[in-house]
Amino acid sequence: MAANGSLMQALVYHGPGRKAWETVPKPIVEHDTDAVVKVDTVTICGTDLHILKGDVAAVTDGRILGHEAVGTVETVGSGVKNVKVGDRVLVSCITACGACRYCREGSYGQCIGGGGWILGHKIDGTQAEYVRVPFADTSTYAVPEGVTDEEVLMLADIGPTGYEVGVLNGRVRPGDVVAVVGAGPVGLSAIMGAKLFSPAHVVAIDLADARLEAAKQFGADITVNPSREDAVAIVRDLTQGLGADVAIEAVGVAPTFEQCAALVRPGGTVANVGVHGGPATLHLEELWIKNVTITTGLVDTYSTPTLLRLLATHHIDLARFVTHRFAMGEFIDAYDTFARAADTGALKVVLTS
Known part of the structure; x- marks a missing residue:
């Protein structure tokens, strides 16, 4: 009407x-x-x-x-x-x-x-x-x-959200290994934004194979379905056992935030982009000694x-x-x-x- x-x-x-x-x-x-x-x-x-x-x-x-x-x-x-x-x-x-x-x-x-x-x-x-x-x-x-x-x-x-809250807050730099957990629209935006900084690898992690295929189109060179593969092991294999320089959370549920914390290397950054409707466990007993930075934010x-x-x-x-x-x-x-x-x-x- x-x-x-x-x-x-x-x-x-x-x-x-x-x-x-x-x-x-x-x-x-x-x-x-x-x-x-x-x-x-x-x-x-x-x-x-x-x-x-x-x-x-x-x-x-x-x-x-x-x-x-x-x-x-x-x-x-x-x-x-x-x-x-x-x-x-x-x-x-x-x-x-x-x-x-x-x-x-x-x-x-x-x-x-x-x-x-x-x-x-x-x-x-x-x-x-x-x-x-x-x-x-x-x-x-x-x-x-x-x-x-x-x-x-x-x-x-989605464009500025993935770019600002994921890529810029995450401090993506040339040569980084960037893991993006969640290949929905905001995750894909983060992948696209990360590519502007010439990372060594962009790893897309999602439970939906269709979204992993989309992630390839947006610039991810490695895709992981955690229902079949060990995302942490794959990322560590890429990084001499260290973990991702930047792990971007783009879903907004506790398991994906906790996965990002497991993926990040000592001295790396977890950039939370997802909208969370409930609490997530923060394993400070493991993270404090690793100099991990965690950023959150609403897009500006x-x-x-x-x-x-x-x-x-x-x-x-x-x-x-x-x-x-x-x-x-x-x-x-x-x-x-x-x-x-x-x-x-x-x-x-x-x-x-």
Whole structure:
């Protein structure tokens, strides 16, 4: 159903395991720094699946889900200076006020001025025909000429997440052995980002053979299915018994975090990217003496301009992330396909208006 007057269609969360594509009020400009964007292309994130499991308590009944979109600006507030009606923009998963302590440091994910991860979390999100974007000047990015909506959409979340929280936090350097545990979209993004630093080996570890095949396409030169192979032994064989220089956790469950801790070498780094809904055991009795660094983080999206330049100059290929396409009104089918990725082979599903 197309938006009609003050109404639109959106994907609405109604508590753990419950969602619906339904009619809701169309957003309006509420603050002078807002923009209302017509959503042209949108996707579903693994974090949305965590929300539907009930892992994110801040998401309440009635919330429109989603935090990634490419669209066309329909309306702007009087305080918006750099974004104008008709602009084609990337709506970032992170909203930045641009003025608080954290935003001034480039830590937009920790914004205390009303931003951070709020879309589809604390305010209504992007899985809708229209979305209100607060702080439009600092929370949207102009889409470069010559690239598709689908390609740019991959930089709303997974691109900068894998790159910043995995590769940059993990301090990947030339010649490193990098183990990526979880070859879903964020893990694949981390593999792609790691390749920019000329590692000696990138090892992808996943229980799904289809995702390991995808990992090869994104640059992994070694793949391991831990249901059949000993990942720790394979990584140690590559590293004279030491372990990975960087182990990137890209799933968000306790066993994969603990596996990363077992994979990393003395003096190495475990970079946790996955969204965890429960505790994991930290074996400090083994790690303290090994000088292991553990990093965690929500994406800040400070790398988005860099990644947009790399995309525009064809140094990264983001189109290969998209495996399934749907019309905007087919959200329920799209969620089903994405949630059953092991069966469907889905990496990223894209919905287009």
